[in-house]
Amino acid sequence: MKKIFSFAINLFVVSAFCFSIYAQSPDRTKPPQLPPPSQLKLPAVQQFQLSNGLKVVLMEKHDVPLIQLNVVVKMGSVNDPENKVGLSNLTMDMLDEGAAGKSSLELADEIDFLGARITTNSSAHISGINLHTPLSKFDDALKIMSDIVLRPDFPQKELERKKKERLTSLMQMHDQPTAIASAAFNQLLFGKEHPYGRMTNENTIKGFAVDDLKNFYKKYFAANNAVVIAVGAIKKDDLKKKLESAFGKWQKGIVKETTVREAAQVSKRIIYLIDKPGAAQSVISIGRIGAARLTSDYNSIVVMNTLLGGSFTSRLNQNLREKHGYTYGASSRFAFRPVPGSFSASSSVQTEVTDKALIEFFNELNGIRESIPDEELNRAKNLVALSYPGNFQTVAEIAGQLEEFIQYNLPEKYFAGYVEKMLGVTGSDVNVAAKKYIVPDQIIIVVVGDKSKIEEGIKQLNLGEIINLSIEDTLGKVPKMEN
Amino acid sequence: MRRVFFLLSVLCTVLSAQNQIKIPYTRYVLPNGLNVILHEDHSTPTVSVNTWYHVGSGYEKPGRTGFAHLFEHLMFEGSKHVAEGDFDKLLEAAGGNNNGSTTTDRTNYFEDVPTNALELALYLDSDRMGFLLEAMSPEKVDGQRNVVKNERRQSYENRPYGLAWETLSKNLYPAGHPYSWSVIGSMEDLNAASYEDVVEFFKTYYVPNNASLVIAGDINPQETLKMVEKWFGEIPKGRPVPLLNPVSVKLYEEKIVVLEDKVQLPRLYMAWITPPRFTPGDAEMDLLANILSGGKNSRLYKKLVYELQIAQDVNVMQNSSKIASQFMIIATARSGRSLEELKKVIQEEIEKIKKEAPTQRELQRAVNQFEASFLDGLESPGGFTGKANTLNEYFYYTGNPDYANEDLARYKALSPEDIQTAAQTYLPNDGRVILSIVPKGKIDLAINSKAEGK
16 A cells, blocks of 8 residues: 555656647547558577487577477377377376486476476377576576486386376366366267377276386487477577587487378267256367368468357357357367367357257358358458467467477478468358368267256257267266275 | 646666566656556567556445456447447457456456557557447446356356355455455346446546556557557546555454365365565565475475375465455365365474474575566566566556566565564464365365354
8 A cells, every 4th residue: 555655756756757749639430540560570490400310499589588498209199009098198297207316306396496397298299398497597407307308217106196196187077077078079079099089097097007108208209209499598509519418318219100090070960968967057069070280271271260269259259158148258179180180169158058059059150151251351361360470479489389390390481471371361262161171060069068957958959869978988987096 | 638748767778687677668647647658579579558457356346246357348348439349350350369357456458469550459448448338238238247157157166166266255354355255256246237337337447547558569669658648648537546445354263164066076275364465474475385385395295295195286375465365275185085184284384384494495496486487477578477467567566567676576585584484473273264175965074163164
């Protein structure tokens, strides 16, 4: 309170610096004319190799003294052996649980003391160890990072702890309607055996042994199967010297290229109803197989999805949220992957209007296949293209952009040409993409909600066969934990 | 019409000398009382326009909880010269994005736009500051009421443990205290909100003299100031605005509260009322929270999650606000464990830190993490956590937009004994709320109530 008053006094003290201008009420009848947009000028993408052949990609950024360093390994859940689903994720998670003879707690203490962060992550095709650190602590942090990447110990004791943690997380998933819907959607769309559809279970988690992790690590952690991405306040020569001492000894290996079979497209319309008694909302996910990242339709799909459900003014959100008030938000997305991932449209809607919401979903899925008014098309294109510079503000964001650039081997001029490419998408491109990828007759519908309140309404819609499932059908039984 | 600017301060140094964290700015006050704060950052061709209205749920009247947040939604539904839906459409067509949020203390809005669309953002933002009511209707209020009720369902009722915060607020503060109800409000009060309430709220709080406008990014300050004057200058000043009632509160009992929920595992919440944001004791509790649950070596994480493995997670936070803060310890029990077991360990750790100061290394580790997070805060101008919002946040809470260095200095100045003293002072065993959320039908896993719970 005091602070506010003392500030008010300051106001008068400094008011000696004052000047004046004259102004009239502005014309508000139309929005102001905007000058043409400025170009995003990115620093060069610099690529080089260490003496062992390890590839490094650097973008210098000197305005804030920070460094982001991501070691990306080409390996992910698609590499999990058949009966060991979750192994890639667990292996990554265990990297910082003991390395080069240092314990889990010692490593954490050293990193935290620097004010740095080292995190591990894994997705379907790539995994990573990410360092985010003040420039002043980079040398010390890089040493720890090097131990974690190259010399993990996988201690038995820590593995047992992680397994309990995972069993508990699996148990907690039973509470979370959106997590249930998402797991069910992927299983039902891709199939429980497909790398994009399968999920881990109690027995698999209980069965993981230290040797599983060590062998998996050995198989994929090789200098020729990884890339280092660096963004921040550091020059190439300086970085190269430092990385040489951190990762220069990393051995090459023989790593087979991973191939993932394409999942079969949905051939009819099916509704899967998963009962969650007492739920205040129904979680809806509707979708089918989408497209691969490198499809020539990529730009058209991005623009099409932006206007279907990828932005606030998109048709799905405007309809379900703004027009009808059924939900806090509705959206759609394409999960782009090396082979086609999913297209999904989803929302959490008030239980009582579940059937009505489904009608509106299908109105929009059908409507997007009609021709698109110019105003709407231009808005979507502009949003995608002109908001692009916003993806390059932080070192972590830029590193993320570079990861995609590397993973898909995008052309050197990709970033520079992005805006023009997106602005070049035409109405007919969008229409072709909509007709090709949004096929409302061949689509699955997953609803997690209170069956007793919503089943009858859904039946009346005659959308297709309704298959009733339990949460356990998706997640398995609630894991048993011995203490 | 005559417009007068008060030029308050010009700091043109982009300095990041050792241990100095600065967000250089210039500040002006328009004759209508609007504070304007400008910051240049040319690293990407983007600008963030960030507006704070100095009103949040704490200012609401009894029977109208959730109103400040419902009002936030209405701010996107069009104004006299901007048709319903056009606010978002025009911004998206220019490549911009926007959002708003409400807390107990304030409501904020941002538009992150490409440099060339700055004037569009100012046009839209000024039109809703000056001319919102001309376009308001009972139907719009109804529409957003439904959206907000679904937000409540999604974020509170259909989310595991989702009713915890509301229950804690109700029990920590006496009835009628500005923080005693939740920001989202009750379904009942949301139903009661009327068009007339909207008019009154707007006229009272959404006036230029109760707002601050930060523009950060790829700007020319002189031209930007002219644009601000053009679009905001004509909006009339409002009446003096009522301040948040700064009632001081203290809890003189240990309240034991139990909720049942559709969850697999029980969760324990322990909550205390602690000193307001930026007042003595606040930084101490922030650091204590880190010492207790920040990282694997923190005391509670190490004990409960790492060593004993009787908890799945533990989080401790000093949730700092304008007239009071809340210190919370939240821990989820592993399967087969009761909350009494967790509480016993937590209580032992609290007693330990009251008896003996943390080590110098523990403290330094926490301070170093805070210091590094300040650097992260300098990276992007926009969004809910970028520099534009930070300038507004410091301005609202301290009167000084560039308070980052002073803020960090608060943490660096503390000794281990300061943390110990703070724990002794602010974590009394007989002045706190203990909430158990347990699976339906498993009351036996909750903390036993020795006295009658309220």
